Amino acid sequence: MAKVLVVYHSHTGNTEEMAKAVRQGAKSVAGVETSLKKATEANADDLLGCDAVGFGSPTCFGYMAGGLKDFFDRIYGNARGKVNEKPYTAFSSAGRGGKEAIESIDKICATFKLKQLAEGVVATGKPTPEVLAQCQELGKKLATAESS
Numbered sequence: 001m002a003k004v005l006v007v008y009h010s011h012t013g014n015t016e017e018m019a020k021a022v023r024q025g026a027k028s029v030a031g032v033e034t035s036l037k038k039a040t041e042a043n044a045d046d047l048l049g050c051d052a053v054g055f056g057s058p059t060c061f062g063y064m065a066g067g068l069k070d071f072f073d074r075i076y077g078n079a080r081g082k083v084n085e086k087p088y089t090a091f092s093s094a095g096r097g098g099k100e101a102i103e104s105i106d107k108i109c110a111t112f113k114l115k116q117l118a119e120g121v122v123a124t125g126k127p128t129p130e131v132l133a134q135c136q137e138l139g140k141k142l143a144t145a146e147s148s
C-alpha cells in the first residue's frame with residue numbers, strides 16, 4: 001500500500017489547513033495510507049518509511065520556519081542517501097504570498113536528492129478554497145506518484 005507523509009510547521013494554523021488538505025487529497029485515492037505530522041514531532045524513520053512526502057511551512061523572515069528547518073537538520077545524518085528520487089512537493093502560507101519558503105524547501109530537498117513532483121502551492125495568509133483545492137490536488141499527485 002502506498003504511504004503518503006505530510007510534514008508541516010504552522011504557528012497560526014494557515015499552513016496546517018493546507019497540510020490537512022494535502023492529506024485529504026492523498027486519502028481520496030483508494031488504497032493509500034496517509035500520515036500527518038508536525039515537523040517538531042517527525043523523524044527520519046517517518047521519511048524513510050513513506051513513498052511520497054509533502055512539506056509545508058509558513059514563510060518566516062524570507063525562509064521556511066525554524067520548526068521545519070530543524071526537522072531537516074535532525075534527519076540529515078540518517079536520511080541522506082536513503083531517500084534518493086523519493087517524490088516530494090512543498091506548500092507554504094506567506095503573509096505577502098511570496099515563494100521564499102518553497103524555494104528554501106526545494107533547495108534542501110535537492111540536497112537530499114528527493115524528486116520534485118509538482119510546483120509548490122502558496123497561500124497569501126489564510127488559504128482560500130481555491131488554494132485548498134490546489135493542496136488537495138498535490139495530495140492526489142503524491143498518492144499516485146511513482147518513486148523512481
Ligand SMILES: Cc1cc2nc3c(=O)[nH]c(=O)nc-3n(C[C@H](O)[C@H](O)[C@H](O)COP(=O)(O)O)c2cc1C
Pocket residue numbers: 009010011012013014015016057058059060061062063093094095096097098124125126
Ligand atoms: C516570525 C515571523 C516571520 C515572518 N516573516 C514573513 C516573511 O518574511 N514574509 C512573509 O510574506 N510573511 C512573513 N510572516 C507572515 C507569515 O508567513 C504568515 O502570517 C503565515 O500565514 C503564517 O502561517 P501559519 O498560520 O501557518 O503560521 C512572518 C510571520 C512570523 C510570525
